[in-house]
Amino acid sequence: MAGSELRYDGQTVVVTGAGGGLGKAYAVFFGSRGANVVVNDLGGSFKGEGTSSKAADVVVDEIKKAGGKAVANYDSVEFGEKIIDTAIQNFGRVDILINNAGILRDVSFKNMKDADWDLINQVHVKGAYKCARAAWPHFRKQKYGRVINTASAAGLFGSFGQTNYSAAKLAQVGFTETLAKEGAKYNIIANVIAPIAASRMTETVMPPDVLENLKPDWVVPLVAVLTHSSNKSESGSIFEVGGGHIAKLRWERSKGALCKADETFTPGSILAKWADVNDFSKPEYPDGPANFLELLEQAKQLP
Ligand code: NAD
Numbered sequence: 001m002a003g004s005e006l007r008y009d010g011q012t013v014v015v016t017g018a019g020g021g022l023g024k025a026y027a028v029f030f031g032s033r034g035a036n037v038v039v040n041d042l043g044g045s046f047k048g049e050g051t052s053s054k055a056a057d058v059v060v061d062e063i064k065k066a067g068g069k070a071v072a073n074y075d076s077v078e079f080g081e082k083i084i085d086t087a088i089q090n091f092g093r094v095d096i097l098i099n100n101a102g103i104l105r106d107v108s109f110k111n112m113k114d115a116d117w118d119l120i121n122q123v124h125v126k127g128a129y130k131c132a133r134a135a136w137p138h139f140r141k142q143k144y145g146r147v148i149n150t151a152s153a154a155g156l157f158g159s160f161g162q163t164n165y166s167a168a169k170l171a172q173v174g175f176t177e178t179l180a181k182e183g184a185k186y187n188i189i190a191n192v193i194a195p196i197a198a199s200r201m202t203e204t205v206m207p208p209d210v211l212e213n214l215k216p217d218w219v220v221p222l223v224a225v226l227t228h229s230s231n232k233s234e235s236g237s238i239f240e241v242g243g244g245h246i247a248k249l250r251w252e253r254s255k256g257a258l259c260k261a262d263e264t265f266t267p268g269s270i271l272a273k274w275a276d277v278n279d280f281s282k283p284e285y286p287d288g289p290a291n292f293l294e295l296l297e298q299a300k301q302l303p
Contacts, residue, residue: 006228009034012091013227014084016040016077016131017101019055021199022150025216026098026223027059031068033224036091039063040073040083040101046200048103048119077101078122080130084138096146096227097135099128099172104201106161117164124168128175136188145188146227149176151238153194156249169194173238177287180236189235191226194249195219196242214243222246236287253286255279258295260302 008030018027019041031037039059043052056072063070073086077099087094103123105116128149139145154162155169176192183190196202197219198211206214222241226234238249257273259265270277 006224006230007034008096008228011095012036012038012087012093013096013098014038014040014087014094014131014135015098015100016083016127017042018059019043021201022195022197022216022219023098023100024059025220026100027070028063028066029217029220029224030096031063031070032066035069035096036087037063037068037070038073038083038087038090039070040075040077040086042074042076042101044103046104048105048123076123077127077131080127080132081134083131084134088138093142094135094138095142095144097131098148098223098227099131100148100150101127102150102201104162105164107164108161109163112163120164120168124165125171125175128172132175132179139183139188140186143187144229145183145186146231147176147179147183147188147190148223148227149190149192151192151194153196153240156194156238176238177236184235187232189226189231191235191237191239193219193222193239193241196240218242218244250285251287252280253284253290255282256290258299258302260299261296
């Protein structure tokens with residue numbers, strides 16, 4: 001891959017939720033590296049209440065003052081087609097989509113209301129879908145596209161009080177893995193990140209000394225690498241990133257139990273092989289389901 005001075009001249013980058021936090025850091029970075037930037041932000045509270053054009057305007061001004069090119073868009077990501085349209089109307093193209101916008105509606109599952117569940121899914125799942133769906137025909141036509149979707153440790157591992165957010169964030173993983181598969185033929189690359197950074201979203205749940213070491217700027221370099229034209233093969237991957245640490249996560253399959261699929265196959269036959277179900281001593285790292293046809297053949301040979 002190219003060196004540290006990656007540039008994006010002539011390309012258009014759409015960053016959703018770019019009025020603050022991580023999105024602002026991405027937008028300012030791309031603006032400083034030659035890209036045209038669409039700074040999208042609805043400008044509401046971190047719980048998804050209210051709207052304001054100020055959040056996006058401030059970032060556009062900052063990019064322009066530094067000599068970059070940027071335009072604001074104030075639509076909710078639920079109307080992704082309007083955001084992509086802003087890119088096309090102003091810059092004639094879209095090359096990179098950073099699905100970053102997000103909100104929280106934390107509440108224990110016992111107290112979860114449909115409104116908390118629905119709003120989180122509207123913004124994170126439908127929002128990412130609508131933006132990518134609107135960009136997709138452009139990506140396919142020009143045989144070029146780079147997508148970053150934003151998951152979270154809460155989605156990958158679970159997190160108390162965040163069932164709605166966890167479900168919506170893990171959805172980004174499946175979404176990205178499929179976009180990567182469907183996009184491969186058209187030079188469309190999609191990756192998903194689980195970031196950790198100081199922002200209004202985390203400032204109430206982490207102590208100040210920890211937050212000091214988690215600048216949003218330190219998530220930017222990975223996003224820069226993954227969305228650059230020099231990245232031709234890293235796609236469909238899950239990254240954990242924050243505070244200068246970058247790691248990849250992947251699925252792991254245990255040895256697994258193989259039972260004869262006939263009348264002898266009972267709950268007891270699984271329990272008898274429970275150790276094999278849990279045996280990760282020689283794992284596989286699959287990017288698709290187990291080969292069931294082959295396993296069926298093997299099972300037939302069992303005594
Ligand atoms: P943030 O609150 O600073 O930024 C999110 C931005 O999205 C805000 O500016 C907000 O106005 C905007 N937004 C919210 N709903 C929108 C909508 N419907 N349409 C357009 N814009 C909307 O928080 P952040 O920490 O920078 O979060 C960025 C992303 O990273 C989110 O998807 C979040 O879930 C994810 N994330 C952050 C962390 C972290 O440690 N900060 C951890 C895991 C995941």
